[in-house]
Amino acid sequence: MIIRPEAAEDAETLFALTQRAFSQMPYSDGSEGRILNDLRSDGDLTLSLVAEDGGTIVGHVAFSPVRINGEDCGWFGLGPISVAPERQREGIGRKLVDAGLSILEQRGASGCALIGDPALYSKLGFRCNKRLTYGEVPPEVVQFKTLSGQDPEGQLTFAPAFDPKP
Structure with a gap:
């Protein structure tokens, strides 16, 4: 299995x-599919990696900019992340996240945030901090991983693609 950047023909x-x-x-x-397409068309898809096995794409992860207290501070949002149902629980998602975080860190990112299950994402080094919030979302599912600098505090804003559509 290889992990590579998304190509235009993968959309x-x-x-x-x-x-x-x-x-x-x-x-x-x-x-989630619409969110991914909107991130791409809005120019907010900072990093998009695919896991390919035998010429077949079996996984994908997207990273996009986030703001904290309305400021661009070098943080990115993780998601959507997808693994083919028949290939889940093989560690593909972990490999995609690890590769993406490594690239973001090399690019000087301060950290990464997501909304997700703490039991799952804590295994990848993510944690919650009740001082980082996202609207009315329960604080225990607002997860982050600091890559450099201090832990974030304040209101998290994801790219517009994540906003609910009518």
């Missing part, structure tokens, strides 16, 4: 993979 495959990966998740509203 349709990644949309389908993302929709399929989230289709059985009880918390999904089915918008």
